[in-house]
Structures are given as C-alpha cells and as structure tokens.
Amino acid sequence: MPAETKIAQEILNAEILNTKEVSVHFGGLRAVEKVDMSVRRGTIHGIIGPNGAGKTTLFNALTGFQKLTAGKIFFRGADITGLPPEKIAARGMSRTFQNIKLFSALSVLENVRTGFHSKLKTGLFDALFHTFAYKRDESFATEKGLEILEWVGLRDQAETRAANLAYGTRRKLEIARALALDPDILLLDEPAAGMNPVETKELMKLIQVINETGRTIVVIEHDMKLIMNVCDYITVLNQGVKICEGPPSHIRKDPRVIEAYLGRSHSA
Amino acid sequence: MSSPMVSGILFCRRYSRFFFVLLVAALLAFPLLFPEDPYIMRVAINVILYSMLATSLNMINGYSGQFSIGHAAFYCIGAYTAAILSTRLGWGFWQCLPVSGLMAAFVSFFLSVPTARLKGVFLALCTIGFSEIVRLIALNWVSLTRGPMGMPGIPSPSVFGYEMLDNRELYYLILFLCSVCMFTCSRVLKSRLGRAWMAIREDELAARAMGIPTQRYKMYNFAFATFWAGVAGCFYAFMANFVSSDSFSNEESFAIISILLVGGQGFMAGGPVGALILTILPETIRFLAEYRQIVFGLAILFTMHFAPRGLVGKFVEWIARLDREAKDIDMSIGGGDI
Numbered sequence A: 001m002p003a004e005t006k007i008a009q010e011i012l013n014a015e016i017l018n019t020k021e022v023s024v025h026f027g028g029l030r031a032v033e034k035v036d037m038s039v040r041r042g043t044i045h046g047i048i049g050p051n052g053a054g055k056t057t058l059f060n061a062l063t064g065f066q067k068l069t070a071g072k073i074f075f076r077g078a079d080i081t082g083l084p085p086e087k088i089a090a091r092g093m094s095r096t097f098q099n100i101k102l103f104s105a106l107s108v109l110e111n112v113r114t115g116f117h118s119k120l121k122t123g124l125f126d127a128l129f130h131t132f133a134y135k136r137d138e139s140f141a142t143e144k145g146l147e148i149l150e151w152v153g154l155r156d157q158a159e160t161r162a163a164n165l166a167y168g169t170r171r172k173l174e175i176a177r178a179l180a181l182d183p184d185i186l187l188l189d190e191p192a193a194g195m196n197p198v199e200t201k202e203l204m205k206l207i208q209v210i211n212e213t214g215r216t217i218v219v220i221e222h223d224m225k226l227i228m229n230v231c232d233y234i235t236v237l238n239q240g241v242k243i244c245e246g247p248p249s250h251i252r253k254d255p256r257v258i259e260a261y262l263g264r265s266h267s268a
Numbered sequence B: 001m002s003s004p005m006v007s008g009i010l011f012c013r014r015y016s017r018f019f020f021v022l023l024v025a026a027l028l029a030f031p032l033l034f035p036e037d038p039y040i041m042r043v044a045i046n047v048i049l050y051s052m053l054a055t056s057l058n059m060i061n062g063y064s065g066q067f068s069i070g071h072a073a074f075y076c077i078g079a080y081t082a083a084i085l086s087t088r089l090g091w092g093f094w095q096c097l098p099v100s101g102l103m104a105a106f107v108s109f110f111l112s113v114p115t116a117r118l119k120g121v122f123l124a125l126c127t128i129g130f131s132e133i134v135r136l137i138a139l140n141w142v143s144l145t146r147g148p149m150g151m152p153g154i155p156s157p158s159v160f161g162y163e164m165l166d167n168r169e170l171y172y173l174i175l176f177l178c179s180v181c182m183f184t185c186s187r188v189l190k191s192r193l194g195r196a197w198m199a200i201r202e203d204e205l206a207a208r209a210m211g212i213p214t215q216r217y218k219m220y221n222f223a224f225a226t227f228w229a230g231v232a233g234c235f236y237a238f239m240a241n242f243v244s245s246d247s248f249s250n251e252e253s254f255a256i257i258s259i260l261l262v263g264g265q266g267f268m269a270g271g272p273v274g275a276l277i278l279t280i281l282p283e284t285i286r287f288l289a290e291y292r293q294i295v296f297g298l299a300i301l302f303t304m305h306f307a308p309r310g311l312v313g314k315f316v317e318w319i320a321r322l323d324r325e326a327k328d329i330d331m332s333i334g335g336g337d338i
Ligand SMILES: Nc1ncnc2c1ncn2[C@@H]1O[C@H](COP(=O)(O)OP(=O)(O)O)[C@@H](O)[C@H]1O
Pocket: A026, A029, A031, A049, A050, A051, A052, A053, A054, A055, A056, A057, A058
C-alpha cells in the first residue's frame, strides 16, 4: 500500500514541462538566457520578474511562437523544440496572451467553438452535406462551449460580440477559449492585468478551480498577492536569467528577489 | 425607443424565411416579366455572374482576411479551360464545369505556396502580378489559346441535349450556378473550416494558438474560393461563345473588388448587393457606360467614406442600433443565408 501511494505520488510529481538551457537572443539582447525550468504535473507554477525580464519571451518560446537561439524544450517527455505553435497547441499546451488576442468580430460562443478545432473532424464533404460527422462535431462544440462558458461565468453573454465585452471579461473569455483545447497545461500571461480587485479575486478562484480539474497551470503575474496565494512553486527571472526558484515562502525572503524588485522601483 | 421601428424589425426577423421565399420567387419570375427584352436579360445575367465572382472573392478578402486583387486570373483560367476543352476535345458544358473550377483551384496552389507567408499589400501585389502573368500566357501561348485572335466557336450550354440559346435560359442557368455557389459557401462558413478562416481573419497568432495550421487553411481558402471563379469562367465562355485574353485584364479584377467593397465584404449578401448596384448604375445612366472605371472608383470612394463596411455592413449596423431588444448581431456570418 505505501508502495502504491509512492508510485501515485511520483506520477503526480512527474515533470510535465521541462526547459534545458533555453536561450532567446534578439541581436545582442539576451531576452532569455540559459533558463532551466521544470514544471511538475498538477501544480500552479508562477513566473515573476520585473518588466522586460523575458517572461513573455519565455512563454513564446514554450508555445512555439518564438524560435530558440539555443536549448531544448520537453513537453510530457517529448522534445517539442522547433514545433510550430499549432502542433504544440494540439498536443495539449494552450495559452493566453498578455495583449489580449480575441476574435473580436465573433460572438463569445464562436470564440470558444474555434478552440475545438483540433478535436473536430469535419471536412469539406461533411460541411457541404451536413453528414453525421458534421452534426456530431457542431453539437459537440456548442454543448462543450456552453459548458465552459457556464463554468467561467460567461454563459449569459454567449451571443455578445467579443469586441463589446468589458476588459476584465475579455481576459476571462481568453481563458475559456484556451480551455476548449482541453489542455494538460495552461499558460496564462498576466491574466489579472487591468482587472479590478473583485475580478482579480474571482480570477484567483477560477485558476484554482481549473487546477483542481487536473490541469497544470503556469502563470505570469505582477499581482504579488495572487502569485503568493495560488502558486505552489515560483520561478523568478531578471534580465533573462533565472535568479531563483522555490515555493512562495522561500521566494518571499530571498534577497535577490527583493533586490530585483527594488532595482525596478529605483529606475521607475 | 422608437417602438414601431423595433417591432418592424422584429417582424422582419420573424418572417425572414418568408422574405427569402419571396426573393427566390421574384428571381424565378423575373424573366417572365420581360419576355421580349434581350437587353434586360443580359443585364440580369451580368448581375448574377458578378454576384458569383464577388462572392468567390468574398471568401478570400471577406472571410479569411487575405487580400487578393487579382481575382480575374482565376476567372480567366476557368474560361480558357472551358474554351480549350470544348473546342479541341468537344467536351460539353457540364463536363467542362467541374474541370474549369478544379483547374482554377489547382493553379491557385501555385500562387499560395509562395504567398502563404505574405500579408496585406505584399500579398495584394503578388495576386495582381500573378493575374497579369496569367493573362499574358493566354495572350502569347498561341498554339494553345490562339493568342490575340481569341477562341471562337465555343458551343452554347445544353441540358439533356437541349441547347440553351435564349438569354432567358442562360439566366436560369447562371441563377442556378450562383445559388449553388452561395449555398456551398454559407455551409462551409458554418463549419470548422469557416471558423478557422474567420479566426485567421481576426487574429492569425491566436488562430495558431487554437491549434489551427493557418498556412494550410489559407491555401484551402484560396483553392475553395477560386474554384467558384473558375466555374463562373466556364459559364462565361459558354455564354459568350468566345473568349479572349482582354476580357480578363486588371480592369476586370478591379470591377470584382469594387463590387465586393461597395456591397460589403464579410457579408454573404455583399457580393449580390454590390453587383446589383454597380452593374445597373452604369447601364441606367447611359453616358456613364463609357466611364465604367470612373463610376467604380467613385463608388468605392463614396462607400469607404459613408459606409466603410459596405452597404450591407451599413444596413446591419443600422438594424443593430435600432434592434436593442433582440440579441447583439453576430457579425461573423452577417447577412445569414442570403
Ligand atoms: N520580438 C522582439 N524583438 C526584439 N526585442 C524583443 C522582442 N520581444 C521582446 N523583446 C525584448 O526582450 C525583452 C524581454 O521582453 P518580454 O519577454 O516581453 O519581458 P516581460 O514579459 O518579462 O516583461 C525586452 O527587453 C523586450 O524589449
């Protein structure tokens, strides 16, 4: 019995995402420099660091939007270095963007339905003749889409155009859309930016609820309260370099972190 | 709120199916109202033919956010394919029809392989250059296309051995083809394919993050859209019984894009509305016929200024503003089935 728990514990702790000396340089600028990071399955992993630290660039590298200068990325044990974003997304890694990227002329529900792309099989023939496959795909996308919207609390705005949503709600929709891919790991780039305290609180809860359904979450955030409260583990970047990592209790006391943040407030 | 207005709109919505049937009936009855007037029938045929061409371009410019301004190239390929197959191999209309479409779609791959990474103006320049190349090939490949002499002797379309010589019959034929085209387009738009195209139009990076291989879907989009331009080209060849490369110059591409812009890209009704106005306008005001290009240019200027999303876009916005009681209008499909 203890052996079984141990194995279960090991599976739970297994690393879902791994980077090996990942570097991204823009000319002479080392936006990300030799970053080693491992994200354990089922955790909420925070990434913090002052503006320009390379957090978003690291996300872009992980999701295939940014070519690496050097290094390797492993997702669920497989090497995904150099794969295009759509392949990485279809493998179960989905993300949101710091500068919200919604399909603004489409309705809230259509935004989410688009996220089911790689789950559906409809081809040209099916679409033209409304075959069984088409009907199954469409009702799957609608039902699942509404379910996700219900879940994040956007159900009653399903028919609204995405462009007409309030700012905080747009971020929520982006998360809902990312969930349509049924991802194993969800990458959130500053999800609380532009949210009021009430919305931020709701967001914290949502992140935890998503995590409870078994999804791993990596979150970039400036809101320290959010980070310290929801994250199991935190990686700190500064000027492209990982300067420390550990559980929140450890990060809070680390002198290098305090210095990096103080340095920022001096220059600001 | 102005309640008679709102209830009027709700009425229209509730009975939209009825209006649709009415429209279909009007289109079917139209030739019977003008039995002895070949001129009116010719204009009507042109309106429908250009509706089809603009709808085809709409799939590219309006729904996938790509920007083509050389659509006449594919119209040309369809027409020449039909001309060559019918005059040299004796093929009939219905055999030429799918082959013309497929030929246009096939050639579009040659354009979209190198241009899949290009956007906006750069893509537009490539399409217009490509269109010019296609026209020059048609003009200079004398052994195949008879070059500047054009290709005469294309038979008229026939159904079950019955030859369609009368304009009225041609009207019903193009009405049928255009309906099939629009029906097909609207079905594809309401599927995973159409969603992928619209996602690309709205935000290509976000589309990729949703697992959509955007490069591939842009190629599908070009192929699907140009298929219909090829089909329209086949109809044109069999209707005119003659094709010549100067019917497919950049002026023709410009006409198609003007129609779409005036009607409203991204709306199913955009092509037909634009075609109706821009075909009839130079015809009714006789002295304008000589200055077709100027009329088109002015029409674009006016719509871009007063209705940047085209006339259908303006109409939809107007309804949306009055129709607060009904749900927010989803702009994705716009005009709906029509
Ligand atoms: N595409 C790019 N080209 C050149 N420099 C870039 C590019 N993207 C980001 N950078 C630079 O890389 C550094 C890291 O940026 P970023 O990853 O956005 O930081 P963060 O998200 O931590 O605020 C910044 O100095 C930024 O100016």
